[in-house]
Amino acid sequence: MTGLETLPPGLAVAVAGLLVLGSTLTLLGAVGLVRLRSFYDRIHAPTLGTSWGAASILLASILVWSWAEDRTVAHELVIGVFLMVTTPVTLMLIGRAALHRSRSAGEAPEDET
Amino acid sequence: MTRLLPHPLLSLGLLLLWLVLTRFSLGHLVLGSVIALGAGLVFARLEPAVPRRRRVWPLLRLAGIVAVDIVRSNLAVAWLILSDGRNRRSGFVEIPLRLQDPGALALLALILTATPGTAWLEHDRATGVLLLHVFDLKDPEEWRVLIRDRYEALLLEAFG
Amino acid sequence: MMEGNLLLVLVALPFLAAVVASTVSSRAHNAAAWSSGLLLAAGLGILWVLRAPLESGQVVRATVRWVPSVGLDLSFRMDAFVWLFATLVFAIAILVLIYARYYLAKSDPVPRFHGFLMLFTGAMVGMLTSGNILMLVVFWELTSLVSFLLIGYWHQGQAARDGARMALIVTGIGGLCLLLAMLILGQIAGSYDLDRVLAAGDAVREHPFYPLVLVLFLLGCFTKSAQMPFHFWLPGAMAAPTPVSAFLHSATMVKAGVFLLIRFTPVLGETQLWFFLVTGTGMATLVLGSMIALFRHDLKGLLAYSTISHLGLITALAGIGSPGAILAAIFHIVNHAVFKASLFMAAGIIDHESGTRDMRRLSGLMRLMPVTGSLAIVASAAMAGVPLLNGFISKEMFFAEAADWHNGTWLDNSLPWLATLAGVFAVAYSVRFITSVFFGPPPVDLPKTPHEPPAWMRRPVEFLVLACLVIGMLPGVTLGPALNLAAEAALVRDLPYKDIAVWHGINLPLVMSLVALAGGVAIMAAFGARIAQGPEGPPLLHRWRAQRLFERVLLLATWRAPRFLHRSFGTERLQPQLRLVVLLAIAAGAAGVWQGLSQAPQPLGNPLNPAFAAMWVAGGACAVGAAWMAKYHRFAALVLLGGAGLVTCLTFAWLSAPDLAVTQLLVEIVTTALLLLGLRWLPKRKEEILGDRLLKAKLRRARDLVIAVAGGAGLAAIAYVILTQPLIPNVGDWFLRNAYQEGGGTNVVNVILVDFRAFDTFGEITVLAIVGITVYALLRRFRPAPESEEPTVAENAVEAARMADALLVPAVIMRWMFPVLLTVAAYLFVRGHDLPGGGFSAGVTLSIAFLLQYLAHDVRWVESRLTVLPIRWMGIGLLIAGVTGLGAFVFGYPFLTAHAQYVALPLIGEVPAATALIFDAGVFALVVGATILMLIAIAHQSLRIARQRERDAAPDREAA
Amino acid sequence: MTALSPEHLIVAPILIPFFAGALMLIYDERQRRAKLMLGLLSVAATLVASIELLVRSKGSELTGGNDIGFYLMGDWAAPFGIVLVIDRLAAMMLVLTSLLALPVLTYAAAGWHRQGQHFHPMLQFLLMGLNGAFLTGDLFNLFVFFEVLLAASYGLLLHGGGQLRVRAGLHYIAVNLTGSLLFLIGVSLIYGATGTLNMAHLSMLMAGLGEQERGLVHAGAGIMAVAFLVKAGIWPLSFWLSTAYMAGAAPVAAMFAIMTKVGVYVLLRLSFLVFGVAAGASAGYGSLVLVGGGLATVAYGLVGILASQSLGRMAAHLVLVSSGTVLSSAGFVLEGAGTGVLAGALFYLLSSTLATAALFLLIEPISREEGGIAAMLALTADAYGLDEREAQPEVGLAVPGTLALLGATFALCVIALAGLPPLSGFIGKVGMLRGMLAAELPVPALGWAFVALVILSGLATLIGLVRIGIQTFWATESEPPRLLALEIGPVLVLVAMLVLLTFKAEVTMRYMQQTARAVLEPAIYSQGVLGAPRTAETQEADQ
Amino acid sequence: MMELVLSLAIGVLAASGIWLILRPRTFQVIVGLCLLSYAVNLFIFSMGRLTLGAPPIMPRGGPIDPTAFADPVPQALVLTAIVISFATTALFLVVLIASRGLTGTDHVDGQEREP
Amino acid sequence: MTLDTALWFAVTYAQLALALAACLAAVRILIGPRAEDRVLGLDALYVAVMLLFIVTGLRLGTPFLFEAALVIAVAGFVSNVALAKFLMRGEVIE
Numbered sequence A: 001m002t003g004l005e006t007l008p009p010g011l012a013v014a015v016a017g018l019l020v021l022g023s024t025l026t027l028l029g030a031v032g033l034v035r036l037r038s039f040y041d042r043i044h045a046p047t048l049g050t051s052w053g054a055a056s057i058l059l060a061s062i063l064v065w066s067w068a069e070d071r072t073v074a075h076e077l078v079i080g081v082f083l084m085v086t087t088p089v090t091l092m093l094i095g096r097a098a099l100h101r102s103r104s105a106g107e108a109p110e111d112e113t
Numbered sequence B: 001m002t003r004l005l006p007h008p009l010l011s012l013g014l015l016l017l018w019l020v021l022t023r024f025s026l027g028h029l030v031l032g033s034v035i036a037l038g039a040g041l042v043f044a045r046l047e048p049a050v051p052r053r054r055r056v057w058p059l060l061r062l063a064g065i066v067a068v069d070i071v072r073s074n075l076a077v078a079w080l081i082l083s084d085g086r087n088r089r090s091g092f093v094e095i096p097l098r099l100q101d102p103g104a105l106a107l108l109a110l111i112l113t114a115t116p117g118t119a120w121l122e123h124d125r126a127t128g129v130l131l132l133h134v135f136d137l138k139d140p141e142e143w144r145v146l147i148r149d150r151y152e153a154l155l156l157e158a159f160g
Numbered sequence C: 001m002m003e004g005n006l007l008l009v010l011v012a013l014p015f016l017a018a019v020v021a022s023t024v025s026s027r028a029h030n031a032a033a034w035s036s037g038l039l040l041a042a043g044l045g046i047l048w049v050l051r052a053p054l055e056s057g058q059v060v061r062a063t064v065r066w067v068p069s070v071g072l073d074l075s076f077r078m079d080a081f082v083w084l085f086a087t088l089v090f091a092i093a094i095l096v097l098i099y100a101r102y103y104l105a106k107s108d109p110v111p112r113f114h115g116f117l118m119l120f121t122g123a124m125v126g127m128l129t130s131g132n133i134l135m136l137v138v139f140w141e142l143t144s145l146v147s148f149l150l151i152g153y154w155h156q157g158q159a160a161r162d163g164a165r166m167a168l169i170v171t172g173i174g175g176l177c178l179l180l181a182m183l184i185l186g187q188i189a190g191s192y193d194l195d196r197v198l199a200a201g202d203a204v205r206e207h208p209f210y211p212l213v214l215v216l217f218l219l220g221c222f223t224k225s226a227q228m229p230f231h232f233w234l235p236g237a238m239a240a241p242t243p244v245s246a247f248l249h250s251a252t253m254v255k256a257g258v259f260l261l262i263r264f265t266p267v268l269g270e271t272q273l274w275f276f277l278v279t280g281t282g283m284a285t286l287v288l289g290s291m292i293a294l295f296r297h298d299l300k301g302l303l304a305y306s307t308i309s310h311l312g313l314i315t316a317l318a319g320i321g322s323p324g325a326i327l328a329a330i331f332h333i334v335n336h337a338v339f340k341a342s343l344f345m346a347a348g349i350i351d352h353e354s355g356t357r358d359m360r361r362l363s364g365l366m367r368l369m370p371v372t373g374s375l376a377i378v379a380s381a382a383m384a385g386v387p388l389l390n391g392f393i394s395k396e397m398f399f400a401e402a403a404d405w406h407n408g409t410w411l412d413n414s415l416p417w418l419a420t421l422a423g424v425f426a427v428a429y430s431v432r433f434i435t436s437v438f439f440g441p442p443p444v445d446l447p448k449t450p451h452e453p454p455a456w457m458r459r460p461v462e463f464l465v466l467a468c469l470v471i472g473m474l475p476g477v478t479l480g481p482a483l484n485l486a487a488e489a490a491l492v493r494d495l496p497y498k499d500i501a502v503w504h505g506i507n508l509p510l511v512m513s514l515v516a517l518a519g520g521v522a523i524m525a526a527f528g529a530r531i532a533q534g535p536e537g538p539p540l541l542h543r544w545r546a547q548r549l550f551e552r553v554l555l556l557a558t559w560r561a562p563r564f565l566h567r568s569f570g571t572e573r574l575q576p577q578l579r580l581v582v583l584l585a586i587a588a589g590a591a592g593v594w595q596g597l598s599q600a601p602q603p604l605g606n607p608l609n610p611a612f613a614a615m616w617v618a619g620g621a622c623a624v625g626a627a628w629m630a631k632y633h634r635f636a637a638l639v640l641l642g643g644a645g646l647v648t649c650l651t652f653a654w655l656s657a658p659d660l661a662v663t664q665l666l667v668e669i670v671t672t673a674l675l676l677l678g679l680r681w682l683p684k685r686k687e688e689i690l691g692d693r694l695l696k697a698k699l700r701r702a703r704d705l706v707i708a709v710a711g712g713a714g715l716a717a718i719a720y721v722i723l724t725q726p727l728i729p730n731v732g733d734w735f736l737r738n739a740y741q742e743g744g745g746t747n748v749v750n751v752i753l754v755d756f757r758a759f760d761t762f763g764e765i766t767v768l769a770i771v772g773i774t775v776y777a778l779l780r781r782f783r784p785a786p787e788s789e790e791p792t793v794a795e796n797a798v799e800a801a802r803m804a805d806a807l808l809v810p811a812v813i814m815r816w817m818f819p820v821l822l823t824v825a826a827y828l829f830v831r832g833h834d835l836p837g838g839g840f841s842a843g844v845t846l847s848i849a850f851l852l853q854y855l856a857h858d859v860r861w862v863e864s865r866l867t868v869l870p871i872r873w874m875g876i877g878l879l880i881a882g883v884t885g886l887g888a889f890v891f892g893y894p895f896l897t898a899h900a901q902y903v904a905l906p907l908i909g910e911v912p913a914a915t916a917l918i919f920d921a922g923v924f925a926l927v928v929g930a931t932i933l934m935l936i937a938i939a940h941q942s943l944r945i946a947r948q949r950e951r952d953a954a955p956d957r958e959a960a
Numbered sequence D: 001m002t003a004l005s006p007e008h009l010i011v012a013p014i015l016i017p018f019f020a021g022a023l024m025l026i027y028d029e030r031q032r033r034a035k036l037m038l039g040l041l042s043v044a045a046t047l048v049a050s051i052e053l054l055v056r057s058k059g060s061e062l063t064g065g066n067d068i069g070f071y072l073m074g075d076w077a078a079p080f081g082i083v084l085v086i087d088r089l090a091a092m093m094l095v096l097t098s099l100l101a102l103p104v105l106t107y108a109a110a111g112w113h114r115q116g117q118h119f120h121p122m123l124q125f126l127l128m129g130l131n132g133a134f135l136t137g138d139l140f141n142l143f144v145f146f147e148v149l150l151a152a153s154y155g156l157l158l159h160g161g162g163q164l165r166v167r168a169g170l171h172y173i174a175v176n177l178t179g180s181l182l183f184l185i186g187v188s189l190i191y192g193a194t195g196t197l198n199m200a201h202l203s204m205l206m207a208g209l210g211e212q213e214r215g216l217v218h219a220g221a222g223i224m225a226v227a228f229l230v231k232a233g234i235w236p237l238s239f240w241l242s243t244a245y246m247a248g249a250a251p252v253a254a255m256f257a258i259m260t261k262v263g264v265y266v267l268l269r270l271s272f273l274v275f276g277v278a279a280g281a282s283a284g285y286g287s288l289v290l291v292g293g294g295l296a297t298v299a300y301g302l303v304g305i306l307a308s309q310s311l312g313r314m315a316a317h318l319v320l321v322s323s324g325t326v327l328s329s330a331g332f333v334l335e336g337a338g339t340g341v342l343a344g345a346l347f348y349l350l351s352s353t354l355a356t357a358a359l360f361l362l363i364e365p366i367s368r369e370e371g372g373i374a375a376m377l378a379l380t381a382d383a384y385g386l387d388e389r390e391a392q393p394e395v396g397l398a399v400p401g402t403l404a405l406l407g408a409t410f411a412l413c414v415i416a417l418a419g420l421p422p423l424s425g426f427i428g429k430v431g432m433l434r435g436m437l438a439a440e441l442p443v444p445a446l447g448w449a450f451v452a453l454v455i456l457s458g459l460a461t462l463i464g465l466v467r468i469g470i471q472t473f474w475a476t477e478s479e480p481p482r483l484l485a486l487e488i489g490p491v492l493v494l495v496a497m498l499v500l501l502t503f504k505a506e507v508t509m510r511y512m513q514q515t516a517r518a519v520l521e522p523a524i525y526s527q528g529v530l531g532a533p534r535t536a537e538t539q540e541a542d543q
Numbered sequence E: 001m002m003e004l005v006l007s008l009a010i011g012v013l014a015a016s017g018i019w020l021i022l023r024p025r026t027f028q029v030i031v032g033l034c035l036l037s038y039a040v041n042l043f044i045f046s047m048g049r050l051t052l053g054a055p056p057i058m059p060r061g062g063p064i065d066p067t068a069f070a071d072p073v074p075q076a077l078v079l080t081a082i083v084i085s086f087a088t089t090a091l092f093l094v095v096l097i098a099s100r101g102l103t104g105t106d107h108v109d110g111q112e113r114e115p
Numbered sequence F: 001m002t003l004d005t006a007l008w009f010a011v012t013y014a015q016l017a018l019a020l021a022a023c024l025a026a027v028r029i030l031i032g033p034r035a036e037d038r039v040l041g042l043d044a045l046y047v048a049v050m051l052l053f054i055v056t057g058l059r060l061g062t063p064f065l066f067e068a069a070l071v072i073a074v075a076g077f078v079s080n081v082a083l084a085k086f087l088m089r090g091e092v093i094e
């Protein structure tokens, strides 16, 4: 661990907290992905990871690298922004596809479990 | 000007992107500008229509609201997943929208989908009705109001 | 020296004649005959000149170097033995030419005939005069080949084709055996020079390979000289035009085998084995051949079997190998040539004039063609061994050798009896020939009415018959000296002069001759009529024709067995092939590692990170899942493949290879899109594939599972062994040390790719370009399966309206991403030399940007806005990369020598300016072009099909 | 020839076709005539360059490293950068490739190049890949050039489309892709065990390897060898070959005559370099596999020749025989059979490659029914909606006496292929057999098997080809086929090469003997390569 | 231990890939080739041994300790291999859809095997 | 327990949690049951891997994993879009 040991205590606490929060949220999202019983419910689960899960971790990264390189390293922001912009596209299309396939199978989407 | 810089906002954003990705230096400013201009020009071929001027302030306000909403729904959905949410009912809501601008619609779609708990499924262009799936649906009407007042209004304001 | 050159000219003459003859007009019968005849006459002249030095016991030699390094030289050597033979060849060739001039029809393509005939003469003379035993085989094979072409001269007929093929196969096999024999012989003798080989007889006979050499050698001789059991090709060869039969198949080519037997007697002969094999075969052939000849109804068939039997006689003499026997053998070679050639010509005349060769239909021709008849009667008397004719004398000498020569074996003891028996048959078939063709009632119902041929067609026969008489009556004067010289030359030692006389008093050979004459006449008197009515062949044996047997064996050996073997040891199915590849690779790896695993892997290693292990639980599950689902759930397999790939990317990144992670990720995205594009064209797999649940299929799968597990385990084991060994820092360290200073970049991987090993990249982009154009070319010819042409969901009219909006909102976002991806591509490109990225990743990123637009809209929408000419991009990319490489030439450096420097610009500061960057730009352009080309070429297929459907639908609509 | 200043000629056989191919991509597909001209120019130039390299590399005697030319790619010293090496063996293969390409390209101009897209650049890239594979002295670079030539061969095999080709192509590609993966495993394993990719360096390291590394190198080489053996068509890895060669368009199949030889070449090169006399405990590793596999290939090939019903399939099996013969010869030489065998085998390789190419080119005109290519063009254009129809072949001279001409050419091919005297095939066989009989082998029975198989394969060739020849030229009474001068011309050129080879046999054979001697002396190669000076250094020294 | 995981990963990918390339459907074969190329890429990569957190990206100037960085050579080889296997996968894909179109089946032999 | 080790535990925990998330996503890909579920699973896997790039970069102290994460963020969705579109339209590019 090259950079991490030298972090000042306050920053270390923040980073640790953010990492734990972010990864926990992402993990929860994944748990939901497996546990939820209806497809339309499952579609909500990954957003945990893509929204605040990712944001916390990226924030932690920004903190660490900015400190390590002694300047504002913000390029993780780019990741956050584009993650927010791009994952919905997939989700919208998947949802729409499911809807279409439910309909053409002759079932109301609500029945699906 | 418009011929050289058909999408100024976009080009600015791209320059920003470039500078964030690289270490700031004069060289990168020049290079980034060139790239941003070029990318804008290429984008103009995809989207030749020069967008109307937008109001930025409502958009920024919207961004703040969304950030807060996302945090809230993150926690809510996380809790629902953890608690196995036996009394949770998910379902579809049909929401009539007034928004017409595709860009504005796209933004709304981004917001709704990025926010845990709501999923954008289908938007009927002819009727303007949006089919939304809500993870924890108590009252459909509440959602219609929420979206209309909290997001759509600001978007309408921004996109005129 | 002069003689040597003359010898070369002598060999060259017939080839020259062949060239001349084959270039004349196809109607110029006379020109072809005259030119060939004159050149051959010149050959006879040369032989006349060469006679003098040979008489003094000299050997004339000449050598033209060809491939001395493998011992192949055109070395020629003429002694008295060869001289006699060569004279015979030239003389008979001239006679045949004269005869053929009248024999061939106007419509026959003459240049081909004469060309081949002269080519054959050349080959024969070359074979005789070869002073190099390999060259001897060369000419030997040439005689076989030309003989094939001559037999097939009238190839419209099935008989000619079959005869030619069989002759070629039999003599070809023999020739190859002979080649092998000569190679071994040369090895033993230490040289391929005939003189040295002839001198190495003792060494050869003592060598352990002697029996092998002998057998191979004899196979060559026996096949060529039609010895039993290889005799059957000769009757088949009678489909050839008669001049060819007279020349090749009686007088010359078939004598090549016995010539060789005599030639190599000093090397291979004089052993018990030799005697048994050679004389045994000769006697069997002599007896059986003469017996079968008696039962042939076809005139040429009778003559052919007679030839076989006479060749047997000569072979038997060669096997005996005593000076007297050799003398007799040489003498009989000449005699047989003389009377048999004349007989063939006579038979040809009969055939020509009467239209048939069937002795049962021919009769009483003496009245219609008295001159020809008389000539034929004299010649067949010589064949029968009637006194005062040449055949009698050499046959007497054979009888004498058979009776007088002893080595005490059972074969030796039976020789006189067998010889007499054969003599009886010889007389009998000669009598049959004469009586059935020339005497008896006038012929009825012949295709043509026979009459005497043109005078010049008869001249050669007359000349030969005259020779029969002259030699028969004055043997000592005419041929005596030459024969004695020849025998000395053949045995390569001095021999006492043997006088050849007609009369030796009443002795055993004479008694044998008389018995034969009487016996033969008696047989014909007793059974003549019955033979004529019987089947074509001796009683009992005729069912058992060697030719048919051979054909059956041939069919089995060259068709049925190979087909069976080919099927058993080969396959055209892909799965077994891949299985073999995998199995052999596993075996190769295991064989190598066998030694390597002697040492236990060192317990060196990094502590486990459980997250890494957990990732591979996911990755492994994805991989196995993909393998499991690829058959029935293609889409699922594709997604799972993506999962496995993703974990692979993560592994690269984790283990210090960020460049790999980036590249693999980008490639993975494009690959997924590609595979999806392909998925649409595959058959819907709704129900189970037939037979999938059968036990056999299950066993197959079990076997493949074992192979797969073995392969995986093997690769894992090797990887583990290497991973736990210390790194051997031969080359890697050098790169790390020099990348920045010498290569001008900090990202060593990228510096390797665009500088240190840029040549790899250079080749790699070429691969991409090739694949791009291949994909494009192949898809231009694409034709989908009928069911794939069904409209997709999107084209289903009911859904279409509803679906129109589905992409509207996402498409906006996807469009936004286009300039973003462009910028990211630029970012990856610019940083490549120093940080992860580079031309390739940038190029793929850009193509993903394009792909995204195609996904968001339809082909027409995109292509009306963005014009990409992928192939041109590819060309330009390649040229940029190549020209950058060439740039170094200007400065006197090798291809792809890079120049790196940081240029300080005012205000901006240090800017990297490496030529490698330009090279990378070439890579970038190429990758963009190739990737887009592949994606779009596949994507366009749907459009084409849709267009096709519209076209098909249009007429229907009009009709309705 | 030393590498004092960069001798750019060495890289020319790679670069000329590369630039030609790249330029062709910029041309429009309809400008086929321009591409043809460019292609011919490129091939001719490559031929000239290759011949010049051959002339220079054939110095009279072996004098240390001076007989080998080097080209330090990018001016990086040997074990680090990629080095091109030209020696007799490589030069010979280069010349052979160009010699083959020129008639093939001319032949294609008679119509085949119009059968599909991008024939010309693919052919150029194939040449580039072949020449690269012959020249490179680096294992991974060899992989890259293998991929170049394979990719081009995929494209060429599929050229013209149609069910047969696509089916054959699928198998061909699947097998070769698997082979390529094995190649990668092998190369990387060797790198993992020795830390080098340079063939010369590897050769030097072999003797001093530890037990474990040696085992790993053996494993790597073995796995890699499977890939080469697939390409060389060794039994039982050769089943894809006959279908693929049969399916390929005539000029493509003719060009493929050299494809198996690349596998053979690489096996030769690497076996002697890595497992040659100087390899310590590894000397002769795998030689028995080459011997046994080669012999089995010859046997399978000869059985296949006899079992074939079509000339195309027969020709494909002839390719197998030829490659099996050379492979087993190489194995024998590794076992200590001496240079004579290798020289004979190389000579035979030259002759059989040219002869099979000629035969492949002959198949089309021989077995053509009415109409020929013109009809085929029309058919495919109709069936697949080819949107760029061109004028019918403009070079359609009908040659008189076509059947005789075809027959004579065919006969010469038969003689050359069956190894019958007097054509070059015979000389090669005599060379091999002579050497083999003189050799003292550890297992003499294998030597005898070789002798027998060489003789039998010649016989099978004779029988098979004569069977088909009789059927074609003697048993049919149809009208003689129409023949384009552009088709028969190239075949005649190839046959003329065979005749020339026969006349110039001594010169060639001596070249081969020296080649064989050099191949058996890996030290010349490896010391030369590792000592090759950089241009930068020599320039510094000059100043 | 990381080494063991990596080796096992290579083994699992390779085994899955081998199993698939021995299967009769073209799609199985192409997925198999992809999996195999993952395995091979990882294998090549592993020839440079296993290094954590030390990509071969050099600091500018100053002395360099090569042992502190991952071996760059296998990485460069993998990059080339990735590109080439991408290209050949694309080609194989096109051939397999062409074969499916022309033969009407997705069996690797262009015809169904009798059960 | 010092802050160092706390941070170390946090990073280790984050890695493990994300890896577990990846495993769960893989489970969803494997069990389906609908094709859409599998794409959803892959999407989640992409995100987990991307976050792992970041966290692992922190743990190993190397900034060079950023590009990989960036590529997933800007381009990773393309393959999922293609998959989803295939499900929706039966065709990827029309």
Ligand code: NA
Pocket: A044, A047, B112, B113, B114, B115, B116, B117, B118, B119
């Ligand atoms: Na959401």
Ligand code: NA
Pocket: C359, C360, C361, C362, C363, C435, C436, C437
């Ligand atoms: Na009669």
